[in-house]
Amino acid sequence: MAYHEQYSRYVGMVEETIEKLLPQTREDLPREDGIIPAHLCEAMRYSLLAGGKRVRPVLLLAACEMLGGELEQAKVPAAALEMIHTYSLIHDDLPGMDDDDYRRGRLTNHKVYGVGQAILAGDGLLNYAYECLLDHAAAHPENLRGLVLAAQAIASRAGVSGMIAGQSIDLLSEHMQPDAGRLAYIHAHKTADLLTAPLLAAACIAGADEAQTEALLRFGRCMGLAFQIDDDLLDVEGDAGQLGKQTGMDAQRGKMTWPSLVGVQASREKSRALWDEAERAIAVFGECAWFMQAFAQQLRGRKK
Amino acid sequence: MAYHEQYSRYVGMVEETIEKLLPQTREDLPREDGIIPAHLCEAMRYSLLAGGKRVRPVLLLAACEMLGGELEQAKVPAAALEMIHTYSLIHDDLPGMDDDDYRRGRLTNHKVYGVGQAILAGDGLLNYAYECLLDHAAAHPENLRGLVLAAQAIASRAGVSGMIAGQSIDLLSEHMQPDAGRLAYIHAHKTADLLTAPLLAAACIAGADEAQTEALLRFGRCMGLAFQIDDDLLDVEGDAGQLGKQTGMDAQRGKMTWPSLVGVQASREKSRALWDEAERAIAVFGECAWFMQAFAQQLRGRKK
Numbered sequence: 041m042a043y044h045e046q047y048s049r050y051v052g053m054v055e056e057t058i059e060k061l062l063p064q065t066r067e068d069l070p071r072e073d074g075i076i077p078a079h080l081c082e083a084m085r086y087s088l089l090a091g092g093k094r095v096r097p098v099l100l101l102a103a104c105e106m107l108g109g110e111l112e113q114a115k116v117p118a119a120a121l122e123m124i125h126t127y128s129l130i131h132d133d134l135p136g137m138d139d140d141d142y143r144r145g146r147l148t149n150h151k152v153y154g155v156g157q158a159i160l161a162g163d164g165l166l167n168y169a170y171e172c173l174l175d176h177a178a179a180h181p182e183n184l185r186g187l188v189l190a191a192q193a194i195a196s197r198a199g200v201s202g203m204i205a206g207q208s209i210d211l212l213s214e215h216m217q218p219d220a221g222r223l224a225y226i227h228a229h230k231t232a233d234l235l236t237a238p239l240l241a242a243a244c245i246a247g248a249d250e251a252q253t254e255a256l257l258r259f260g261r262c263m264g265l266a267f268q269i270d271d272d273l274l275d276v277e278g279d280a281g282q283l284g285k286q287t288g289m290d291a292q293r294g295k296m297t298w299p300s301l302v303g304v305q306a307s308r309e310k311s312r313a314l315w316d317e318a319e320r321a322i323a324v325f326g327e328c329a330w331f332m333q334a335f336a337q338q339l340r341g342r343k344k
Numbered sequence: 345m346a347y348h349e350q351y352s353r354y355v356g357m358v359e360e361t362i363e364k365l366l367p368q369t370r371e372d373l374p375r376e377d378g379i380i381p382a383h384l385c386e387a388m389r390y391s392l393l394a395g396g397k398r399v400r401p402v403l404l405l406a407a408c409e410m411l412g413g414e415l416e417q418a419k420v421p422a423a424a425l426e427m428i429h430t431y432s433l434i435h436d437d438l439p440g441m442d443d444d445d446y447r448r449g450r451l452t453n454h455k456v457y458g459v460g461q462a463i464l465a466g467d468g469l470l471n472y473a474y475e476c477l478l479d480h481a482a483a484h485p486e487n488l489r490g491l492v493l494a495a496q497a498i499a500s501r502a503g504v505s506g507m508i509a510g511q512s513i514d515l516l517s518e519h520m521q522p523d524a525g526r527l528a529y530i531h532a533h534k535t536a537d538l539l540t541a542p543l544l545a546a547a548c549i550a551g552a553d554e555a556q557t558e559a560l561l562r563f564g565r566c567m568g569l570a571f572q573i574d575d576d577l578l579d580v581e582g583d584a585g586q587l588g589k590q591t592g593m594d595a596q597r598g599k600m601t602w603p604s605l606v607g608v609q610a611s612r613e614k615s616r617a618l619w620d621e622a623e624r625a626i627a628v629f630g631e632c633a634w635f636m637q638a639f640a641q642q643l644r645g646r647k648k
Contacts, residue, residue, distance in 0.1 A: 068516070069525060136459025163435060168504050170474040188478060191478050199472055200475075201378045205384060208384040209373065
């Protein structure tokens with residue numbers, strides 16, 4: 041199967057699973073237990089179904105299939121991970137955080153539903169991710185332990201020593217003097233942790249051994265850091281004329297970036313080295329890794 | 345053992361467990377994995393250790409002991425539930441929600457740490473609750489299924505068809521015409537769901553049968569609704585002179601309350617009937633329920 045077909049197949053699975061887990065409801069005051077009020081449900085779906093490449097859930101499904109795990113068992117964890125990614129975007133866009141009005145050309149959640157409901161839609165997606173993960177684990181006694189460990193891998197990477205730690209330090213560092221240690225910490229946690237999460241979760245579901253898990257972790261970490269450097273590079277190249285002095289800050293947002301810290305050339309070299317390492321890490325899986333290799337190459341060559 | 349001693353014993357267990365799960369860290373850029381950045385950790389602890397009666401975790405521990413379950417297994421779920429309760433208070437106090445500057449006589453989280461960090465401290469506590477629940481389940485293979493079901497019970501009551509649903513409808517209903525169905529929904533979910541959660545979680549940990557679980561659920565539900573009506577009554581009695589017309593709204597907050605909807609007398613009767621039903625529900629456990637009976641009587645007689 042060609043790469044793009046396979047990617048679409050995975051995206052189809054993710055979106056079908058999301059639709060099953062979170063269908064639009066009708067009543068604002070549901071009479072039965074377990075039904076989400078319509079307005080809250082709509083706000084959650086608005087951001088969860090806003091498109092996007094579904095990078096994280098696709099990685100989870102692809103890694104699970106590569107390892108010979110049960111794809112059926114991986115669908116709910118994949119959808120849950122996308123809920124977690126989405127809640128983090130809703131909260132990131134809020135006033136007091138990045139205060140953005142638009143994301144991917146659409147109004148941000150709080151611009152449509154108000155700040156209060158957007159906070160709750162984010163909280164709701166985060167909590168619902170775990171609700172789904174736990175329901176799913178309880179419904180699969182044949183792999184209860186594997187699914188609990190997968191949920192645990194997601195929780196630890198998404199949490200206060202993972203993604204949330206990265207967001208907190210990022211926010212705390214605005215308008216600070218740039219510093220490579222700080223920037224590396226932010227990228228490792230704010231970005232890379234949610235890319236290693238699906239790989240580790242897949243390893244737990246499929247019962248991968250330690251060497252396989254280690255290789256996946258290295259693949260995800262390198263890819264996550266390279267992805268972030270490329271993002272910064274694309275920004276610089278996009279407004280090269282406007283950048284002016286290289287102060288170690290993203291001019292518009294007051295945030296640190298690699299190009300502004302070590303220069304464009306060194307950033308390009310670092311990115312190249314990281315992508316090479318990611319490809320070497322995944323190579324241990326041989327031909328089974330064809331999709332992962334293609335996935336990395338695709339991300340590596342991306343344009344804004 | 346006397347009631348107050350027993351209560352203090354449970355509170356001691358909760359606070360000791362919180363301290364173990366969430367000790368203050370030192371570095372803002374931790375070098376090791378799994379360490380929470382100091383500033384984020386401090387913001388989480390600020391609200392989690394702000395005192396409070398620890399009603400929900402105490403209920404969990406007491407119900408577990410009443411059912412003959414392993415108290416050791418109940419401590420982490422109890423602390424996790426308190427993290428969830430605390431995150432909901434931090435987010436409730438934010439601008440765009442209730443926009444409060446003080447809670448229990450102390451500055452609210454966002455007044456001390458800023459809105460962005462308070463959002464993240466709330467997200468962090470919510471995510472960390474599940475991280476702890478999952479770590480704990482994985483560490484107890486002898487009762488893995490019971491602990492997963494306990495976490496599931498907490499997740500479903502805390503979530504988008506539970507507490508968050510109640511918060512969302514509450515927010516949506518501000519300045520609306522009062523309506524008994526709406527008010528009952530808000531109280532059942534915003535308040536009662538987080539009081540049934542510990543009882544159901546304890547039932548899962550202890551492996552209670554269906555009849556026991558049903559009795560605990562009824563106890564929690566009645567107590568939760570009665571608690572909320574009493575809260576409204578205490579508010580009315582507190583500012584009886586200021587209430588003016590009975591519009592179905594809490595004068596200050598633009599929120600619906602029972603006394604303003606059905607009158608003070610009918611609210612008192614409803615509260616009495618609910619407390620009586622709660623006491624009948626828990627009576628099926630006989631003498632083992634002494635603490636729960638005393639607990640309900642204590643809440644019933646509380647003053648502002």
